[in-house]
């Protein structure tokens with residue numbers, strides 16, 4: 003008799019029959035293993051959650067009083083007939099790939115991940131497996147990222163020029179992950195750094211769990227931006243171009259995202275500067291990550307799935323598409339949880 | 345090329361006009377003269393002749409990137425631009441280069457003398473010595489379609505700032521049949537002799553749509569009205585025993601419309617007429633697709649000359665007896681035009697576009713409502729005293745188009761957009777009810793706001809029923825109002841109709857699917873509006889015609 007697969011794909015999300023749990027489910031379930039705290043992966047209303055200790059504080063902050071069990075990277079927990087462990091995904095602080103072993107067969111759910119260490123979160127570690135469920139948000143050969151140091155130098159150069167011309171540099175970035183990555187890597191000697199409320203809330207949670215971030219000043223109705231000349235303002239993407247920005251006087255706007263690699267998208271976004279900076283893997287990254295798992299079966303989620311699957315088949319993999327409700331790196335859709343957290 | 349790439353980056357990095365013009369003006373002061381000339385050429389739609397086919401470029405790029413050609417081809421529509429796709433897939437360059445823009449254009453032009461292997465070597469070597477942005481620009485120079493986010497108007501303004509020459513004068517100098525090979529920066533821009541170029545048209549005067557009631561613009565007695573024909577706006581230039589036909593897009597179209605050569609038999613040298621090129625038969629415009637067939641052909645077969653003959657409907661007179669009369673009042677120019685064209689015999693390919701008599705605005709509104717029957721898309725209002733200005737200006741001229749036709753339809757298929765909209769669903773197919781079935785009848789791409797496109801994109805992702813390659817069948821759940829300019833019978837389409845310029849004018853959140861229109865409604869519209877002889881095919885590139 004054929005064995006059940008380690009994971010199956012249901013309309014509630016990725017399910018493990020042997021352990022009776024879901025990974026990043028999008029409808030309420032009894033037990034949910036969560037790769038990371040972004041809204042499309044960590045949803046409300048599950049009965050029990052499991053995540054890494056570093057991912058838990060943000061989840062609690064955003065989802066409220068949830069029952070959450072933590073499992074440090076590399077430790078194994080038995081759930082029903084499955085052995086489960088979390089491994090760094092390099093996406094945002096606390097983000098994990100989830101390894102699930104049932105009767106000697108190993109499957110790994112990547113969640114969102116990137117390869118290059120970013121100086122903020124635990125660097126990505128490849129995990130050997132038989133089947134790999136990978137994101138492919140940027141799974142096209144046109145997406146390749148320059149080294150982080152180069153992008154940060156571009157951001158620094160832009161900030162410096164803005165400061166010299168008396169403009170405020172306002173950069174749009176996700177409240178969890180991208181904002182702190184910029185914060186942790188820009189040249190803080192250029193000037194003060196102001197943060198949008200939603201971002202500062204996340205900063206506070208991360209600082210409280212021991213992650214070192216440079217000093218920031220929260221933008222509030224009472225503060226006067228004129229007291230902080232030459233500042234870099236880190237804003238949520240949805241705050242760019244809204245009346246919230248008026249207080250800063252003359253501004254130059256920037257936007258940090260993998261999508262900025264495409265000139266057309268950059269122009270539609272109508273920011274003055276686009277910085278190609280993503281917390282997802284690029285083309286070379288996703289291909290090397292898959293190769294390093296040693297997996298023969300690959301399931302692809304969010305992104306250019308049908309093209310990427312064909313490419314993997316060409317390379318000799320048994321590749322399939324998994325329909326999910328993960329949104330990948332979205333340019334415009336604000337993370338609704340973050341936006342209400344002002 | 346670095347200086348040019350810097351300029352491009354500066355223009356690309358801001359959406360504000362002032363810094364764009366300043367960057368360009370600085371470039372016109374400090375770039376090498378040949379590069380300035382080429383930049384003017386590129387920004388006014390001129391480019392070097394294509395010396396490598398895009399098929400070869402794609403093949404070489406895929407090969408160099410180490411990816412199969414199909415993967416390159418799948419990536420291209422997502423990026424939306426061939427030059428950019430090539431630049432993005434290639435591995436980083438290993439060398440640098442200090443060659444100027446003009447030098448690189450020389451390399452591209454030199455390719456035509458080489459065999460295929462040598463061309464490939466030259467291209468690969470160029471790709472390997474250019475930075476990412478320079479490489480994109482190099483590819484753009486080969487493939488054409490240069491867009492730098494700067495209109496010709498802004499370019500002219502920058503050049504005016506850099507040289508101190510009046511903007512309108514410069515606009516005129518930059519028109520005509522020149523290329524960087526046939527002139528120099530000095531001859532074209534600085535020491536310009538207008539008599540040197542017989543073919544040169546005048547910059548077109550373009551009108552804005554009238555949005556407020558005409559009463560707000562004063563007394564009817566101050567205004568002339570005429571039909572706004574739906575053809576190709578153009579200028580007919582007759583000088584030195586020759587004639588030249590220019591489109592509004594500054595394309596020389598003389599050879600496409602050989603029947604207009606007969607104008608020389610009826611009009612004297614030193615005449616420039618602004619008018620509308622129309623396919624014409626039996627005293628009315630032929631359906632627009634008749635003209636479309638003509639636009640597509642560089643040489644015209646006899647059968648087409650017979651089936652879709654063109655004429656110029658004359659709106660205005662810009663040059664009379666060799667004199668530029670654009671500064672004179674419209675009423676005076678129009679009177680001269682009348683004398684010149686009004687009495688021509690029917691075999692002349694130039695006809696007067698008649699003025700519409702009206703004594704009050706209500707009367708004009710009533711006439712305008714009959715535009716579709718006339719084969720016109722509305723009326724033009726021109727102030728009696730208006731000079732012929734250059735470019736799109738408010739105040740003296742207005743176009744007053746008829747309202748579009750509309751129908752409420754159900755979205756049934758969705759497809760991802762390209763370029764600017766690569767990560768959004770923007771291309772949709774719409775259907776009307778036919779009994780229990782939904783019959784697709786049109787596609788539409790435009791009309792929604794970015795926010796609406798984002799919303800529908802999120803919805804499509806969650807409500808896909810089936811995929812056919814890039815096309816997704818979605819739940820028939822949303823109703824949109826589709827606006828269009830015309831409708832005509834089309835046996836090629838399942839629905840039997842084709843629309844002209846369809847777009848989404850409104851997302852009808854308020855309408856359940858059951859209340860969308862029916863095929864019967866569509867056929868009724870065909871019966872009511874389809875005979876006007878004005879409509880054409882869908883899926884043609886909208887030809888801006890004012």
Ligand SMILES: [Zn+2]
Pocket residue numbers: 038040043093114
């Ligand atoms: Zn994520």
Ligand SMILES: [Zn+2]
Pocket residue numbers: 040042043113114137304328329330331
């Ligand atoms: Zn995700």
